[in-house]
Amino acid sequence: xxxxxxxxxxxxxxxxxxxxxxxxxxxxxxxxxxxxxxxxxxxxxxxxxxxxxxxxxxxxxxxxxxxxxxxxx
Numbered sequence: 001x002x003x004x005x006x007x008x009x010x011x012x013x014x015x016x017x018x019x020x021x022x023x024x025x026x027x028x029x030x031x032x033x034x035x036x037x038x039x040x041x042x043x044x045x046x047x048x049x050x051x052x053x054x055x056x057x058x059x060x061x062x063x064x065x066x067x068x069x070x071x072x073x
Contacts, residue, residue, distance in 0.1 A: 034071050041065035 045061040063073035 037066060037069040037071050041069065 041062050044065055045058045048061050049058040066073040
């Protein structure tokens with residue numbers, strides 16, 4: 001029984017340490033770059049294909065923009 005309890009405590013301590021450390025700086029930079037690309041690609045797609053009937057074209061434009069920026073759409 002003590003082995004099970006110590007394993008649980010060990011897993012809890014590990015989970016707390018991982019959660020407390022937060023994301024690495026490279027992950028934060030990657031996230032910020034992706035967020036900027038998303039914003040830029042949405043604006044570009046909306047300018048190229050305005051109006052409610054242009055949804056498919058707008059979506060294709062957004063996907064192409066994200067792919068050319070090096071991110072998954």
